[in-house]
Amino acid sequence: MATIYIDNVPYEVKDGENLLQACLSVGKNLTYFCWHPALHSVGACRQCAVIRYRDENDTRGRIVMACMEPVADQARISIDAPEAKKFRAQNIESLMINHPHDCPVCDEGGECHLQDMTVMSGHNYRRYRFKKRTHLNQYLGPFLHHEMNRCIQCYRCVRFYNDYAEGKDFGVFAAHDDVYFGRYEPGVLENEFSGNLVEVCPTGVFTDKTLRKRYTRKWDLTNAPSICHQCGLGCNIIASERYGSLRRILNRYNGDVNGYFICDRGRFGYEYVNSQRRIQHALKQEPAGQWQGLKKDTAIREIRNRIRAAKRVIGIGSPRASLESNFLLRELAGAEHFYAGVSEKESRLIKEVLHILRHSGVRTPSLKETETYDAIFVIGEDVTNTAPRLALSLRQAAKNQPKEKAKALKIADWNDAAIREVIQGQKGPLFIAAPYATRLDDAALATHQAHPDEIARLAFAVAHHVDAAAADAELPEKAKAFARQVADALVAAKKPLIVAGTSLYSPSLIHAAANVAMALKKAGKEAGLTYTVPEVNSMGLMMMTDQYLEQAFEQVYSGQADMVIVVENDLYRRLPADQVDEFFRKAGTVVVLDSIAHRTGEHAHFVLPAGTFAESSGTVVNNEGRAQRFFQVYQPRNDIQSTWKWLQAFVEKEQLAAANLDDVIQQLTMAYPELEGVREAAPGAQFRVGTQKIPREPHRYSGRTAMLAHINVSEPKPPEDPDSPLSFTMEGYVGTPPAPLTPFFWSPGWNSVQAVNRYQQEVGGMLRGGNPGRRLIEANGSSLQYFTDIPAAFHPDNFHWNIVPAYHIFGSDELSALSEPLQERIPALYLALSPADAQALQLQPGQQAELNVSGQTLRLPVVIRPDLPGGYVLVPKGWEATAGWLFPVQSSLKPMQV
Amino acid sequence: MISHLRSLWLVFKHMFHKRETVQYPEEKPYLPPRWRGRIVLTRDPDGMERCVACYLCAAACPVDCISLQATEDENGRRYPEFFRINFSRCIFCGYCEDACPTYAIQLIPDFEMAEYDRQNLVYEKEHLLISGQGKYHGYNFYRVAGVDAGVKPKGGGEKESEPVDVRKLLP
């Protein structure tokens, strides 16, 4: 800690920061553009000028850029000195010389950092009377709108896109005051994190195209703190609604999880919520093929009668449903008849992950914590496509070792430009072994492509290198050298991190990763171990049951169960179609609760409209074992509601039938002591600030007395939320609510997302009152023995080709793939193979190849990938035709007969 | 006693004063042009809707009786998809007109809006949009804005230079 004097008032601030950060942390208003808490300082915009004095006798001082000056004990500065104020007002005036007269039609308006800073600096009248320079815009794809005239040349966009996210197709062009930020030529921005430009750019140059289609100002949105449901990482998001449709997703800062950034799947993949495929009403199918709509009460009554009449009801849960929804299903069907709605293969994998997390003694870091590791070994994961946000963190971690050089030169952590000068693009020890070249490979020191079994063997060998007590595997020459290089680098590091996951469906790979991590821990390293999991609540679901889908099928085949309730699950994405067909033929009465119409729903006798994350509240557990609460954004005007609310109608238990979310969680934690932390994931519904609820709407929310006036001029009573301390109105507490209950970031004078500064204990640090979410699992002891299930070496088989799943950020996830803006980015299904294999099979790129997977014939266009070593082929995972395959699958392979 | 007599005298005197009661509706009062009466949406000099759907009027409205939704035409010109004012809530304060950056929304000297059914006081865009410019003439926001909305190309404005050639590095 250091004491600095700002305008003669002493403040305690943290050492090692810069003065701008310090001023903002103590709650001062100081204007800035180019500095960003995650991108740090370059001193480019000259907007953060303050006066710095030598000592208390110095009355003149000198103007310095606060973001480029380190905090020093007893430093004296002035923000309010007339010279400093004048400097900042003049600086902004010159930045604004060419600024267009756009605010009314600019999507940034009302949440524009430039507007905020202009007002803050006091520049309020345009004196410049000459011509403005103009720019042409570029088409940047379905996610971002480009309006280059509004640029103030702060360079944040390139610093994020090129330096932080390491994108390659963006840059700065031209010279002097003509500089232009965009692509070499118009086209889709390729980087998976491009959407963050919406928040990083302090002006309206980059705005959200999905919002633009039905644009709404920030002050008119109804918001809720939510959790992204599009992968297993559970990034924190703000979801916003107007007029009954979901309008946009923003990053919600969580200092432990996603920090300032989320991926494009999470940001732009929300539109399935508004999709045509949403189920809007209760439906009944009887006789088969004839659908009729049902009133809510009728549906409940009829289903209740069926449940009473049934011999045995079984419940099939889902990894994309909340803990609460799964729990109510379990209560309804009984613990012994509640099944995780995933295949045996997948359920065993996640059980293994849980087992290792609980007992290996190796810490599983939070997403943000992964950025503190200094050597990384990724085993088998295409991280950018299976757990996108993690890839961005790994990129930062990979820079840690090169950064040591800058540290040795006593360059402060925040001095971004200087650090980059020192590093000169040098790569840190990031190693990736995967079945194909991944999007993260460009950041890696070395990569290795091999069949999943070979990767597992390689990882076993690495563990053996680190600790000879661990089982060893014989490797081919090339792999041997790679294994040695990786092992040496991991041992040389202070904090090595092992990343693996479930994406290749290989238990031995998961074991091998644990071996490496445990060996490193034994060698005295502060090792970390991160597993990615397939879905938002995969972990939570497997913490609730050991039973899997095939066992549920067995119940039906044996005639013991005659009624099935399926919750938020398309079983055709879990098991091969012939098996699921067979199941439905025998299943008796089928009730499906889901938000989206799908193949499973077609077999139902009753379909109930469940809410998506936007219409439900609940808790999910991410890959790290962190329980996180998401809250309903708005109350739909039809029968759509949370799955757990529907299920309440059928549960006999009195404590559950009329319970609110808190009561359900109470019962849940009683049944599962390990889930105790779920209660602390967010304050309960009784929580108030003083006596006030927390409004989902900003205090400037408009149109309340007109938005529904066309239906009825008398305004309806606003809906109530019995499940949370959030209200569906604009009335209530204005200020900083507890972090898990923050529906939007706003503070007087700070209308943009950068108001988040005011919600943090110190800028860029923890949110006030602690970051949201509770970790349910902590590594304890080290009771695990080394695993020894080394798979046999892989031998290609030209009659049974091994098909390995390939992942795509846009396409592999079930729900986001239904979102229109994403669809443009989803590749058509393909079959990828190595050049040598293609030649041997006489396949040309683009030609159709014929596959035969579990009795089903599929024709796919051929793609040739030079990165593949050969012997196996790739097919994208998650497309409707491939979703139900139980990887690794085998197939014959031949050119299509013409 | 004295005060009673005084009152009687004053009332009596009024019998010879000029009458203030106006025989409305036969006789219409004069309303100054800046009278804040019925709200209209005006058009720009080119005959297009002036409103750019910026939502500022809605935000300014103290009774929140304006609601609209922005949309865009094929040229990227933003305009309101619907625009609704609930006149049964409106207090004719004129804040919306004050807030409007395009002169689109204007209050005019017309107050004859009474209805028997309150529902009829809900006006949609087709009830609000007039064919003229209203009180303020000659202003077209899209002529001075930086965006290309089909009104003028980039750099085609009076105070704009030609778009920069980004491949040029000359000083």
Ligand code: SF4
């Ligand atoms: S970037 Fe900000 S200041 Fe510029 S036009 Fe947009 S809203 Fe206005």
Ligand code: SF4
């Ligand atoms: S485009 Fe935005 S982020 Fe990039 S330099 Fe311009 S104002 Fe800054």
Ligand code: SF4
């Ligand atoms: S990384 Fe996963 S959780 Fe995070 S935003 Fe992307 S899809 Fe959502």
Ligand code: SF4
């Ligand atoms: S303030 Fe004017 S331009 Fe903006 S929405 Fe209202 S009427 Fe339209």
Ligand code: FES
């Ligand atoms: S913020 Fe300090 S110079 Fe830009």
